[in-house]
Amino acid sequence: MTNRAELTRRDILKSGAAVASVTLASGVTLMAFGGTADAKGADAGKRWGLLIDAGKCDANCNDCVTACSTENGWGHSDHGTPETDVQWIRKVTLKEKATGRTVSAPVMCQHCEAPPCVDVCPTGASMQRPDGIVLVDKHTCIGCRYCMMACPFKARSFVHEPVTDQKVGAPRGTGTVESCTLCVHRVDKGRIPACVEACEQAGHSAILFGDLNDPESPISKALESYPSIALRDDLGLNPGVRYQNM
Amino acid sequence: MDRTIYREIKATPALWQLGGLMIAFILAALWSVWTVEHHGHVITGMNNQIVWGLPHVFAIFLIVAASGALNVASIASVFGQKAYKPMARFSSLLAITLLVGGLAVVVLDLGRPDRLIVAMTTYNFSSIFAWNVLLYNGFIVIVGGYLVLQMMRKVDARWVKAAGVIAFVWRLALTTGTGSIFGWLVARPGYDAAIMAPLFIAMSFAFGLAVFLLVLMALFRLSDRMIGDAILIRLGRLLGIFAAAVLYFTAVQHLTNLYATEHGGVEWFILKDGGIFTALFWIVQVMIGGLAPMALVFLNPSRSSTMLASTLVVIGGIAQVYVIVIGGQAYPLDIFPGFEVVEGFNEGVVNTYTPSFYEILLGLGGVAIALFAAGLGAKVLRVLPTNLSDANVPGDS
Numbered sequence: 001m002t003n004r005a006e007l008t009r010r011d012i013l014k015s016g017a018a019v020a021s022v023t024l025a026s027g028v029t030l031m032a033f034g035g036t037a038d039a040k041g042a043d044a045g046k047r048w049g050l051l052i053d054a055g056k057c058d059a060n061c062n063d064c065v066t067a068c069s070t071e072n073g074w075g076h077s078d079h080g081t082p083e084t085d086v087q088w089i090r091k092v093t094l095k096e097k098a099t100g101r102t103v104s105a106p107v108m109c110q111h112c113e114a115p116p117c118v119d120v121c122p123t124g125a126s127m128q129r130p131d132g133i134v135l136v137d138k139h140t141c142i143g144c145r146y147c148m149m150a151c152p153f154k155a156r157s158f159v160h161e162p163v164t165d166q167k168v169g170a171p172r173g174t175g176t177v178e179s180c181t182l183c184v185h186r187v188d189k190g191r192i193p194a195c196v197e198a199c200e201q202a203g204h205s206a207i208l209f210g211d212l213n214d215p216e217s218p219i220s221k222a223l224e225s226y227p228s229i230a231l232r233d234d235l236g237l238n239p240g241v242r243y244q245n246m
Numbered sequence: 247m248d249r250t251i252y253r254e255i256k257a258t259p260a261l262w263q264l265g266g267l268m269i270a271f272i273l274a275a276l277w278s279v280w281t282v283e284h285h286g287h288v289i290t291g292m293n294n295q296i297v298w299g300l301p302h303v304f305a306i307f308l309i310v311a312a313s314g315a316l317n318v319a320s321i322a323s324v325f326g327q328k329a330y331k332p333m334a335r336f337s338s339l340l341a342i343t344l345l346v347g348g349l350a351v352v353v354l355d356l357g358r359p360d361r362l363i364v365a366m367t368t369y370n371f372s373s374i375f376a377w378n379v380l381l382y383n384g385f386i387v388i389v390g391g392y393l394v395l396q397m398m399r400k401v402d403a404r405w406v407k408a409a410g411v412i413a414f415v416w417r418l419a420l421t422t423g424t425g426s427i428f429g430w431l432v433a434r435p436g437y438d439a440a441i442m443a444p445l446f447i448a449m450s451f452a453f454g455l456a457v458f459l460l461v462l463m464a465l466f467r468l469s470d471r472m473i474g475d476a477i478l479i480r481l482g483r484l485l486g487i488f489a490a491a492v493l494y495f496t497a498v499q500h501l502t503n504l505y506a507t508e509h510g511g512v513e514w515f516i517l518k519d520g521g522i523f524t525a526l527f528w529i530v531q532v533m534i535g536g537l538a539p540m541a542l543v544f545l546n547p548s549r550s551s552t553m554l555a556s557t558l559v560v561i562g563g564i565a566q567v568y569v570i571v572i573g574g575q576a577y578p579l580d581i582f583p584g585f586e587v588v589e590g591f592n593e594g595v596v597n598t599y600t601p602s603f604y605e606i607l608l609g610l611g612g613v614a615i616a617l618f619a620a621g622l623g624a625k626v627l628r629v630l631p632t633n634l635s636d637a638n639v640p641g642d643s
Contacts, residue, residue: 079285079288083295084293087294091590092591094585094590095587095588118370120430123368142361142365144357149298149575152433154581160286160288161285176358
């Protein structure tokens with residue numbers, strides 16, 4: 001049996017450790033909203049993904065982009081140009097060269113299983129949660145933009161000017177890189193991403209969100225039933241975002 | 247011949263003036279950095295399409311030239327060419343200062359330069375960028391140690407050689423790392439090529455020797471010291487060989503890409519339809535920076551040919567790095583193969599870039615840091631021989 005003095009010392013040490021872990025935990029929780037690899041909200045058994053049905057996407061609708069901008073607080077620029085402005089999600093209209101058929105679809109971070117942005121980031125700020133969501137840790141991003149050079153989808157933006165009107169769920173920072181977080185702050189609370197919700201509300205339901213690892217999820221069933229493609233499939237990155245009717 | 251004597255260069259008025267000019271450039275660069283940090287990168291010419299701009303062109307040129315500036319020391323220590331030995335100390339010093347100048351530009355252009363400590367303490371080892379941080383820091387330490395060994399009295403020549411070998415192997419690794427920053431970018435058709443590593447090594451040999459020759463000749467003129475024609479002609483010929491090596495790797499790079507249909511787009515962009523990039527490639531990089539220096543040093547070997555060839559290699563080198571860095575980003579990513587983009591966010595279009603005044607100042611500031619530090623080093627350290635006239639240059643063994 002240990003003596004009383006030792007217990008007391010241990011208790012003091014324990015209490016110190018508790019304070020440290022509380023501080024750490026709150027820091028981690030804070031970062032988790034902005035996006036670090038705190039696994040508390042991220043379930044390694046899941047892989048979140050999107051299935052975008054280009055057949056249902058209306059070329060004249062921009063609601064997903066607007067919703068993302070409103071939800072995450074990007075899109076107001078004082079001095080920027082379209083080239084310098086942040087763009088987490090964008091709408092593209094494409095014409096198939098061989099047939100002339102046109103399609104429209106949103107493009108955002110494709111949340112690759114093997115993300116080049118994570119590979120190239122010198123500090124590890126560009127990272128992937130266990131549930132597959134690819135994020136930038138705003139605390140360790142040094143603003144080198146190498147991830148932007150590496151991203152095959154042009155999904156990332158560098159914040160070129162001081163940010164205002166930040167949202168609690170999506171902390172941002174001048175001089176750092178950011179991209180679609182798959183609305184991680186909503187997903188961790190059991191909600192769907194803002195773009196998906198907006199598309200539903202617009203009556204298109206062109207974006208389906210769900211767990212790619214769950215064979216019973218609507219997204220997995222849809223992927224099983226109908227052909228779909230991944231952008232730049234040749235690179236072998238296995239994106240979490242897939243497209244139908246492209 | 248006399249014994250080689252190393253002496254600090256004299257503080258002539260011309261040297262002070264040049265030093266003052268360099269400090270003015272450094273201050274201007276710091277002002278530029280402060281302004282960009284205050285307003286954000288929105289005031290630069292860089293954007294979310296061209297994410298690396300003129301600062302990176304300067305930085306990469308300086309970093310590549312840094313490892314090449316060590317050529318002369320390597321040839322003396324590793325390959326035993328005695329004629330190069332009197333210049334070996336300065337070659338080592340310049341290698342360090344060029345690297346410091348280049349790194350200063352990279353760091354000061356970061357979105358968050360205040361987080362340099364993060365980059366120095368947090369490593370993602372799957373990133374070639376992180377490895378480069380280690381390679382660059384290691385280079386400064388190793389070449390610094392090599393320089394100290396060269397300058398110490400009564401040091402066994404074997405130690406100097408050993409340090410020289412380590413520095414030589416390290417500089418090859420360093421340039422491989424720098425080339426791989428681009429070579430390993432799988433998504434961009436303008437990069438994604440293993441040949442980037444050897445191409446960058448060839449570039450470093452040429453750019454580094456050219457910068458070394460120009461700085462050496464300038465410091466000798468400023469300090470009224472003699473440098474012989476024979477050694478300059480010999481170094482000029484070496485520069486011509488290095489310029490040929492750059493052209494060779496460049497030709498292989500483009501021919502290989504041309505053969506692959508999927509890379510045809512970016513190749514024709516650089517070689518034929520790219521406007522400024524095509525002009526920079528053919529006129530500045532290939533003709534002015536490659537063929538002209540070769541013609542000068544091989545057809546008309548002379549002191550002035552070496553000097554002019556060095557200048558042309560530097561000009562061509564900056565153009566080459568510009569074409570690689572900016573040209574590679576200007577060509578659009580092929581995100582939707584088989585489709586033409588009707589409407590999008592700068593999709594499928596050639597991205598334009600105009601460097602801002604701030605970027606020019608920052609880039610020149612990096613050059614000024616490298617030159618000021620090299621001059622200061624020559625002023626306070628015994629790194630430059632008092633006499634490099636032909637009669638005083640040791641013959642080869």
